[in-house]
Amino acid sequence: MxxxxxxxxxxxxxxxxxGAVAQNQAREKLLLDFGWKFAYGHPFDPAKDFNNGTSYFSYLTKAGYGDGAAAKNFDDRAWRDINLPHDYAVIQPFSEKGSFSHGFKAIGRNFPEVSVGWYRKTFQIPKGDLGKKITVSFDGVFRNSIVWLNGHYLGTEPSGYDSFEYDLTDYINYGGENVIAVRTDATMEEGWFYEGAGIYRHVWLNKSNKLHVxxxxxxxxxxxxxxxxxxxxxxxxxxxxxxxxxxxxxxxxxxxxxxxxxxxxxxxxxxxxxxxxxxxxxxxxxxxxxxxxxxxxxxxxxxxxxxxxxxxxxxxxxxGIRTIRFDANEGFFLNGKHIKITGTNNHQDHAGVGAAMPDELQYFRIRKLKEFGNNAYRCSHNPPTPQLLEACDSLGVLVIDETRLMGINDYHLNTLKKLILRDRNHPSIISWSVGNEEWGIENDVVGARIVSTMQNFAKSLDSTRAITAAISGGVGVGISTAVDMLGYNYIRHKDTDKHHATFPQQLSWGTEEGSTVTTRGVYVDDLEKHYLSNYDRPQNDHFFSLEDGWKYYVKRPYLAGMFIWTGFDYRGEPTPFGWPSVTSYFGMLDLCGFPKDYYYYLRSWWTQKPTIHIFPHWNWSGKEGQNIPVWVYSNADEVELFLNRKSLGKKQMPKNGHLSWEVAYVPGTLEAIGYKNGKREINDVVKTTGEASNIKLTAHQNSIKANREDIAVITVDVLDKNKLHQPTANQEIEFSIEGPGKLIGVGNGDPTSLENEQFLSEIQTFEIANLQEKLSETKIEESAVSDLAKQSGWQKAFADERLQPFGEKYAAVLYKGEFNLPANYTDGTFKFFFNSIGKQQSVYVNGKQLASNIAQSKNGNTFELDVALLKEGKNEVLILTTPLTKKQSWETVNSNPGLIQMVVPASAWKRKLFNGLAQVIVQSTGGTGDIILKAKAPGLKEAILKIPALPAPQRPAIP
Missing domain, CATH: 2.60.40.10 (Immunoglobulins)
Structure with a gap:
């Protein structure tokens, strides 16, 4: 035994x-992602921000005085139910008044009504946990978050990227109910790219002994x-x-x-x-x-x-057990083996879900990058979510981990320290980056001093990795002379050979290169529509093309490698365009992860996988007889091109290059055949297709775990009658879902698409306004309420002090208020979240009694309202009560009867195809069984995809 x-x-x-349940459990890590409430606040109007911070004592004045939505007893029943991760920026519409760098999402300074988000979570802590150390940790909240527990102010974290933790031990109600409240404010941007908004990463509750690691x-x-x-x-x-x-x-x-x-x-x-x-x-x-x-x-x-x-x-x-080494002349070595860095830069958003990416989506994206030979990932330009690093560890991708802001004071250095302490055990990380394109200090002595201080500080925490900073301006001055490992951003007009000769001991690599701009599936520029051709070319004279950039780096051993800008497209920075373009054009993959053509250029020269790719598509009706540029990416020795089985010539593939032909368009079949050592090895074909007739749905995995977190990324494709992909189809596809799954996002990779990415129910709340009262020294019978409501003699509600003499004098108080409904009220369903304003009370709406003589309730009452009872404009509320009183003058009695909530159901999920493709993401809701996804469009055969949700352990979580 x-x-x-x-x-x-x-x-x-x-x-x-x-956190598994076990006797004498020593440590628990519990997911705190499920069962939150969410509502919008306001950055400067307290009345629209739930009156937070307006009480006589504020949360900064005395402990435990969190007020408004930070108060433990605040009524959040009318708020939206959500799970984390959650990004409330991605659900906003697009607007020309929005920020260029953030993809014109209607959030930020011009949109105060949706720039502040409030979150609340109610949970239990067992009595048996008394004596343990209990903390809450946030992987990242965008941004300027303020956190309370049971009304106690815990702290403020200004950055949207730093992980942070608060001690809850002494604030907890052991054996009872606890409420955590978080206010986020995305009014101010932290980066110059889409950043999301809200609690967009995981939250954890940690329990340990007071003696602990x-x-x-x-x-x-x-x-x-x-x-x-x-x-x-x-x-x-x-x-x-x-x-x-x-x-x-x-x-x-x-x-x-x-x-x-x-x-x-x-x-x-x-x-x-x-x-x-x-x-x-x-x-x-x-x-x-x-x-x-x-x-x-x-x-x-x-x-x-x-x-x-x-x-x-x-x-x-x-x-991971591994050794890393950089050499100023020979580059990078992993476990003693020379590795040329073939990396990409990436931001942290994806089609449909924004910055709130489920963990499996991190793995999906890293796999997509690794498919074309991407062996390294630069976190641009901020600390990543821990799950991204876990994916790189598990799948074998190297990482530059980057802090957000250069500086030497406590804020800057503590941010860097938190990053290094959190991430230092990830074997994937080979370098800490302390800065990126800091134009204000890049070329002067101030920048050199700052980078020296940050570099020495980083080395004091971890001396095993290289310290780098990315330079986009000149080299030979400022930061570039002081950093151990120089990161070149765009070397088209930099002499790296001269710099290396001047600083022979300095390590170097390309932290950003390429910066080519293309639109997936487009082969002729359409500047009016903001579409750019997929033929590789530099963005302008300041940049290399992708091919020229790689050729430069691959022949210089002292350059450890290069990171392309970027792996994936991302929201914001739609260079070289502006509105209505809303995503970037830089990616090797679009925002959904669908490959652009130069994905295959990289796969040809960054991997050993036999590769051949021919483009463009061969649907050019109306251009018969006109020359079409045909390019082939391949790592074959030679490639021969055929049109309708007629050879157009065989050419030798230049090393790290591509081949091209000018081909007069004739409908039919274009085929490229690759030869290795004189033998046919591989081929690729494009064919002229007919009109789209069928929808095809393909999941990135055959089943998902029934754990409330796992996802399936679904490719939506359209085929002609011969089952060929139709590369120019742009129909709108409508989706529906049945079973233990839900839709969480749709996209198509179109950089100009202004379509919704999520389809959610609309929630509006209506206050009980103009609250008045009628006092009575005798009991009021319910049968008399209707007549009394029509009489005069009303006064402002709660005008009199509610001390005990008030209760001794008045036997009853009748309150009257009103709420106003919009013209579309018939589209909604209604609930009255009632809060007790009497010891006993009867409640009426538009003359109909909802409750009779119900007792005061700490948690309130909920009444469903029949739409037939309501009307556009003013609706009347009557509440007959036995009055509430208080013992001391500083106490309060509730004077808020609650809110009316209107919920308009979400419209159908839909998305237009873009050049034949779209994407939808399905997530488990926790049950087992088959998830049935249906897709339909006029004139196309409906597609049905069955995704089994299989039994799987759920991560230990707070219910």
Whole structure:
């Protein structure tokens, strides 16, 4: 039995770390993503911001005085139900008054009504958790977030990208209800690209012993001696107890399956109350399996604190065993092997969902990049979500991790510190970037000083990785002379050879290159429509074309490699256009992840996969006899082109180049055949198609996990009667869904599309206005309410102080108020979220009684209203009460009878095809069974896709 327990112990540790229910549980990490409430506030009008910060004592004046929507007892029942991650920018329409850099979304300074978002979450904490350390951590909130728990102000985080954590331990109502409130303000932009808005990353509730490993408190570094790995572990321990604690610290190296490979235990350690201590340990692991691009194998480090034989904390760290080295003349080496960096820059948004990307979408995007040989990812230009780094670790992609803002004060350096401490165990990260295109300081001594300070600070935290900064201006001055690893942004007019000769010890690579602008599926410029051809060319004279850029880097060994601007298109920066273009044109893939043609150029020269790609499509009705430029990307030795089986000639493929022909258009079949060593190896075909007749739906995975988080990314394609892809189709497709799934976003990659990306119900609320009262010293019978309502003698409600003498004098109070409905009220469904304003009360709307003599309720009452009862314009509310009173003058009684909520159901989900393609994303709602997605359009055969939602464990979460 003892041997069996030993065998399963590592697996038990893994489960406990992720919050599985277990006896003597030492640490829990619980997802706090589900069951939030959301509503819009206002950046400068307190009345529209739920009167937050307007009380006599504000939340900055005295502890626990969060008011308005920050108050624990605030009534949020009329708010929208949402789960996280959530981006309230992506659901806004487009407007010419919106920001160019943010894709003209109607959010920001010109749109105050939708630029502030409020979130509230109610949850329980068991009594048994009293005595634990409990924190809440946010992976990222855009932006200027303010957080309260039970009305207690926790803090403000100005950045939309930094992860942050607050201690809840002493504020919690153990054994009862707790409310976390978050106010976000996206009025001010932080970057010059689409950034989203709101709690767009995960939130976690963490529970641990007061003696524990600090948050992000392990640092694992690896060295190799032959096949033996030397694993150096630094652990930061904290004792937040009131007494000294004496304990043992054990480190266990586990393989992917949870098997213990090696372990080490410390001698006895003592920490005084509130003491921090770093403990260094070294573990030797023979025959170590390395992390690499082709075999991204991840080990686990289980850090165990035990006291008197009892485990009081366990902390799991994923890491990879690998070595990295940069050489000023030869570039980059991974595990001693030379690797040319073939990377892309990317922002953090995707079609349909904006910045609120489910975890699987991170993996989907990294796989798409890796397919064409992208081996490195630059986080442009901000700390990424942790799940992006996990995807790079798991799939084998190198990373430049970048801080948001250069500077030397506490804010700047603490931001950099949080980034490094959070991310330092990811084997994918090979460099910390401390700046990007800081034009105001790039070329002067101030910039050199700042980068030196930031660089030295970063090295004090992690000396194992290169420190870089990206330079777009001149080199040989300022930042470029002081940074260890120079990042060139666009070298068309820079002499890198001269700079390398002048600074021979400086490392260097291309942090941005290419900057070509194209529109997927377009082969003739249409400047009126803002569409640009897919034939590779530089944006202007300041840039290389993609091909010329790669040729420059590949022949210079001292340049470690290059990062193309960009892997994916992104919202904002629609260079070289403005309105109504709303997304960029730079990507190798469009906003949905559909490849543009030069995806295949990169695949030809960045991978060893046999590749051949011919373009354009061959649908050119009306251009018969006219020459069409035909390009072929391939890594074959030679390529021969055929039109309707007639050879148009065989050509030798230039290294790192492409081939082209001028072909007089004739409908039919265009075929390119690639030869390797004189033998036919690969071919590609484009054919003239007929009109679209069928819709085709294809999911990126055959099933999804029934865990409320997993997704299927669906490609929407149209085919002609011969089942050929129709490359110019632009019909509008309508979608519907059945079963345990929901639609969360649609897109098509069209940079000028102003269509909705999500289709949600519309929620409006109406206050009970002009509240008046009629006081009575005797009881009022319900039968008399209607007549009394018509009489005069009303006064402003709650004009008299509600102390006990008031209750002794008046036996009843009749209140009268009104709410006004718009002309389209018949489209909606209605609820009256009623709040008690009496000890007993009867409630009427437009003369119809909703409730009779109901008792005061702490949580209020909800009444569904029949639309037939309502009318456009003024509607009357009557409330007959036994009055509320208070004992002391500083107490308050509720004077707000509640809100009327109108919900207009969402319209059907739909999206136009763009050059034959669109995309829809389906997410699990938690149940098992078949999700049925249907797509239809006039004149096309309906498509039906079945996606099984299979049983799967859900991550431990707060319900």
């Amino acid at each position: 003892k041997s069996i327990f030993k065998h399963f112990l590592p697996i038990l540790f893994l489960l406990v770390n992720y 600090a948050s992000n408190g392990t640092f694992v570094r690896t060295e190799m001696d032959g096949t033996t790995a030397k694993i150096k572990v630094r652990t930061t321990l904290i004792n937040q107890d009131v007494a000294s604690r004496t304990f043992l610290l054990k480190q266990q190296v586990l393989n992917r399956d949870g098997k213990i490979l090696e372990s080490q235990q410390s001698a006895s350690i003592t920490l005084k109350p509130l003491e921090h201590k770093d403990i260094e340990q070294v573990i030797l692991l023979p025959n170590a399996r390395l992390w690499s691009l082709d075999d991204p194998y991840l080990h686990r480090l289980q850090t165990i604190i035990s006291e008197s034989g009892k485990i009081v904390d366990n902390y799991l760290t994923k890491f």
